[in-house]
Amino acid sequence: MHLDYQWLPVFTTGLSAVCFLACAMPTTSSAASGEISKKPFGKMPDGTPAELYTLRNRHGVEFKISNYGGIVVSISVPDRNGDFGDVVLGYDNLDAYIRENPFFGAMVGRYGNRIAGAKFTLNGKEYKLAANNGPNSLHGGLKGFDKVVWQGKSLGTSEGPALELSYVSKDGEEGFPGNLSVTAVYTLTDDNGLKLEYTATTDKETIVNLTQHSYFNLAGKGDVLNHEVMINADKFTPTDKNLIPTGELRPVKGTPFDFRKPTPIGARINQDDEQLKIGGGYDQNWVIDKRPGKLGLMARVYEPTTGRMLEVLSTEPGLQFYTGNHLGGTIKGKGGWVYKPRNAFCMEPQHYPDSPNHPEFPSVVLKPGQEYHNTIIYRFSVKK
Secondary structure, three states, rough: EEEEEEEEEEEOOOOOOOEEEEEEEEEEOOOOEEEEEEEEEOEEEOOEEEEEEEEOOOOEEEEEEEEEOOOOEEEEEEEOOOOOOOOEEEOHHHHHHOOOOOOOOEEEOOOOOHHHHHEEEEEEEEEOOOEEEOEEEEEOOOOHHOOOOOEEEEOOOOEEEEEEEEEEEEEOHHOOOEEEEEEEEEEEEEOEEEEEEEEEEEOOOOOOOEEEEEEEOOOOOOEEEEEEEEEEEEEEEEEEEOOEOOOOOOOOOOOOOOOOOEHHHHHHHOOOOHHHHOOOOEEEEEEEOOOOOOEEEEEEEEEOOOOOOEEEEEOOOOEEEEOOOOOOOOEEEEHEEEEEEOOEEEEEEEEEOOOOOOOOOOOOEOOOOOEEEEEEEEEEEEEE
16 A cells, blocks of 8 residues: 555644645555555755655565665565664765765665766767766765655565656766656565666667666674675786776686685685775676676675575666775764674676776667666665
8 A cells, every 4th residue: 555645734623723734645566565655854955855765575574765866765575583673874964965975875876886087978978077076976976876865656566566767868977968757666575686777768878877876784783804705706807096997897706706606705805805995895896707788697695694685687688786985984874883894895886987988898889769777776685
């Protein structure tokens, strides 16, 4: 059931005064096995209201998502004892997300990850972007998709309760060409998955690379160094000192980046390796062993003390694995938890960083008449 709350006038008997009561006006959104509701989440500095949607399935799994930045605010899933806990970092209120957000739970675009020198050339024309990460453009610029209020719509689908978010990024926004119409559908599936389906169209040739930036901690506390990670990749893209790919596709064999077999995050993160030093830990893109455009398993993460497991599937060719290296102990998150380096990890399915400046990488160009499509699934389970 989807409940919308509206203020309706109620005329009191025998009194001339008119009072206003909060009257619940329920509308039903049919879903396979769950429900979706929404409530106010606060207001933007310009007065625009933001909302918080709660998706819940029949197993009690619950996702909370805001139409501000498409942010996944919380993910509540059970451990091996059946106890539920929140497994993503974030804040308790909208103001905190607006004030300082290292992309907690964010929908990232137009271009996820970095673009070297904050510029790219398309059809012979150079486009200049905001340099918000040293000399580079990161995650869409100064006001990317993570910092706008999207139009929200509750859906009942055969797969489960869903939230549809839509936004039109105007031609020239953050320096990118073309009016880009974007839709993101978040579905809570019956098998405890967060299924994200991104689509986009443009009226002018442009570049697009959308992803999701949740910070996961499957234990719900402490660091993530004991989390066991498997990444389905034989190669990764090494970077220069500014975290821009050199263009090389380097084999993972014999390096700290070989996660083809489950390995604790902390096993090699402090090794004397140039690439680890550049990122301050893991912050690289892995070249996934599957055909681009085909939905397949990218990674699996297991937390042994709780038994929680996360599987990451996507149609994208690359996966950015990041270990929260820049959480500096200055951010106070949900419940007063002060986030420190390696208190979380990110798994960001996407095209490779700086692809617009690397013609040898899979293309991120979207033309008029084409439709961009990207599916990401974060599926949760328990290992007894």
